[in-house]
Amino acid sequence: MxxxxxxxxxxxxxxxxxxxxxxxxxxxxxxxxxxxxxxxxxxxxxxxxxxxxxxxxxxxxxxxxxxxxxxxxxxxxxxxxxxxxxxxxxxxxxxxxxxxxPSDALKRAALANSEPATEHLAQKQAYLNSIKAVKGKKPNIVVILFDDLGYGDLSSYGNRLIKTPRIDAAASQGIKLEQFYSASPVCTPSRAALLSGRYPNRAHAANHVYFPTGHPMATIRRSMGWANALPKDEILLPEILSRAGYATGAFGKWHLGDQAGHRPNDFGFQDYFGILYSNDMKPETLWRNDKVDTPADQTDQATLTERITDEAIAFLRKNAEKPFFAYVPYTAPHLPHHPNPKHKGVSEGGTYGDVIEDLDTNVGRLLQTLRDLKVDDNTIIVITSDNGGDWGGSAGNLRGRKGETFEGGQRVPAFIIWPGVTKPGTVSQEMGMNFDFYATILKELNIPLPSDRIIDGADIRPLLAGGKTPHDFLYYTTVWTGSFAGVRDGHYKFRDIVADPSPLGAGGEAYNAIPSLYSLDKDNESHDVSAKHPEELERLKKQLDAFRKAYQHNPRGWIDPPSVVSR
The missing domain is CATH 2.60.40.1120 (Carboxypeptidase-like, regulatory domain)
Incomplete structure (x- = not known):
């Protein structure tokens, strides 16, 4: 030896x-x-x-x-x-x-763990079969979703270096929501919530993000029993709108699964163009419906925002004579940053600013198309972000950023332009969340909500008209485990101890060693006021504990038997 x-x-x-x-x-x-x-x-x-x-x-x-x-x-x-x-x-x-x-043992564990069971596929199909084409004049719907745009990244939200005049001009035509949230501080869960009307935990979508099939991280997810695609029994907004007579199209980042059966066309989008996951994941293949349109080695990220806009504009023109739902989830300003040559070196905000100012130009093109087609007076326009800004972005005066349960991780810019509902130049301090669009649109169209499952979103039309929020509480979720780690009401926020272990190492957040209470109407999480208001801390802690308990008892949020009257 x-x-x-x-x-x-x-x-x-x-x-x-x-x-x-x-x-x-x-x-x-x-x-x-x-x-x-x-x-x-x-x-x-x-x-x-x-x-x-x-x-x-x-x-x-x-x-x-x-x-x-x-x-x-x-x-x-x-x-x-x-x-x-x-x-x-x-x-x-x-x-x-x-x-x-991943180790061989991890790979074996991945093979042993299939995707989570599909439990309510029959109920979903029965619900979709019950939907009839909506009669009368129906509003068009355009949802513009930025990727990792921070709360302070737009000039209308206080940024002094990055100029976004077209987005700001559009915002002035409707309502600016200053207490609006994504349902998660990271991409996949937020998108699942927006399109399903539910907290992402209910859709097996709250554990970090989905990865391309074959990616080592997809193996890790499977080995831990985590889904890597949205369950087929989730009912997404485009599926409902398609049954109701809408033309439906998505253009940009999907990030809800790249496997056959889990792509945009499988969830109600009649037209799709874009990338099935994040722009920092390989391969950078662009898809058109269920086929590869542009191989990865031919994808030019510098012009991707422009190309996504071109595709969305073509869809609007093709469907101008019928009601349409255009979902435009841009890949920018998510890392890596590839400024369009037309904007490179222009912004005072550097490369990051170049990317956002390119977005501003293309959003302007999209909105001008609505005016040119003379459909803007009957179109609901939503402009928001999937979560807080990453490194390089700005959270404005908020604490934290993407991936965190501080406000900077989940509070996002949001504008709604809704002719006949929103008043130009309105600013609201009422709280809402991106899953509210689901219930709001269905209520507007007199389509009943699915009755076999909990819909967490609510009808926010009164809020958009200048009234109060329908929510008593909103909840914050962590990145890796998808745990409910915080709750807020109209004044206070309770943030529990965050222990969110990552499979890659220690991970998680370690900012507060004890449960904390913040007065959101007076301070942006700089000072823990639990010593001064222990009764408020205890009240919100009990509320969070009760919500967690209810969730643990019924994770998917099924209502069995289905209720006769939906929320």
């Missing part, structure tokens, strides 16, 4: 003699999704005690490593062990890149 004593003796002598004979090793660790992986311990086996975990940026610096050849290892649970040999120079820094890959 080989003895390591000579090697250890040499290392000990080197350390004692002088630190000049030592250098350091910098390791960048990325998860299977290509993003920084925190909490992954890296070590030098021969030095025994020389180990350290990666920081939030996925970086580990191992100092005082003896000069010469040395092995660097990482063996995080659930992933293949990594070992690389590197040469350390005296007083130098050697660099390594570690990419985590």
């Amino acid at each position: 080989r003895s390591h004593l000579p090697r250890l003796t040499m290392i000990a002598a080197a350390l004692v003699s002088t630190t000049a004979l030592a250098g350091q090793v910098a390791v960048q660790i990325k998860g299977p999704d290509g993003k920084a992986a925190s909490g992954v311990r890296v070590s030098v086996p021969e030095l025994m005690r020389s180990s350290a975990p990666s920081d939030k940026d996925g970086i580990v610096i191992l100092k005082n490593i003896p000069a010469g050849d040395v092995d660097i290892t990482a063996a995080p649970s659930g992933f293949r062990p990594i070992q690389q040999r590197v040469t350390v120079a005296q007083n130098g820094t050697a660099t390594l890149n570690f990419q985590l890959e």
Whole structure:
């Protein structure tokens, strides 16, 4: 058996003699999704005690490593062990890149876990079969959804560097909602809520985001029993509107599953063009309905916003004589940022500003098309974001950002232009959430809500007309586990201890070690007021606990037997 004593003796002598004979090793660790992986311990086996975990940026610096050849290892649970040999120079820094890959055991677990069961497919079909074409004049609907646009990224929300005159002009024609929320601080869950009218937890969509089939992160999701596509028994708004006589089209980012049977055409969209997941995921293939339109190596992200707009405009022109629902979920300003050459270097907000000002131009084109077609006076226009801004974006005066249950993670810009309902130039401080559009549209069309399931959204037409919110409470969900971690009413917000472990490492949020209470009408989460208002903390904590208990008892939110009268 080989003895390591000579090697250890040499290392000990080197350390004692002088630190000049030592250098350091910098390791960048990325998860299977290509993003920084925190909490992954890296070590030098021969030095025994020389180990350290990666920081939030996925970086580990191992100092005082003896000069010469040395092995660097990482063996995080659930992933293949990594070992690389590197040469350390005296007083130098050697660099390594570690990419985590699922272990064989994790892959076997993935094969053993199928997608969550479809439980209410028959009830869904019966409901859709009951919907008849709506008679009379029906409003057109256009939903414009930005990807990771922060609360402070538009000039109408206070940004002084990024100019968005076309979006601002459109907003001035309707109501600006300053207390409006996405149902999650990350992409997939928020989109599931918007289109289903339900908290994303009910649709197996609250655990981080869906990944392309074959992606290592898709394997990890399956191994943990997490869905990687929206269950087929969810009833989405386009399915209902299609049955009601609408032309339905989606143009942009889907992110609710790329598998056959879970794509936009499978959930009621008659026309689709775009990318089935995020623009930072490979491959960057563009789809037209159920076929590949543009191979990944031919996709130009710099002009993708423009191309999405072109497709949406073509849809509007094709369907100008009939009621239409156009869903335009842009891929921008999600990372990576690829400014259109027409806008590159123009914005005072740098590359990020260039991307948003390109969005502004294209939103202007879209809205001008409605005017040119003379259908703007009968079109409901929704402009909002799927969650808070990422790094590079602005949360304005809010705390936190994408991925967090602070306000900056879930409070988003929102404008509604609804002729005959909203008044130009109105600003509302009443709270609402993106799942409210579902119930609001169906109520406007006199279509009953599905009665076999809980619909969390509510009809917000009175709010849009300048009245009060229909909600007593709204709930905040975490990124990885999809836990309900906070609740707010019209004045206060209770934020529970957030422990949201990621399968890639420590993960989660660690900002508050104790439950916190914030006065949202006086302060933007800078000061915990629980000591001053313990009764409010206790009241909201009980409300959150009760909601959690009800959810745990009935996670999918089924009503069995279906109620006769819907909410």
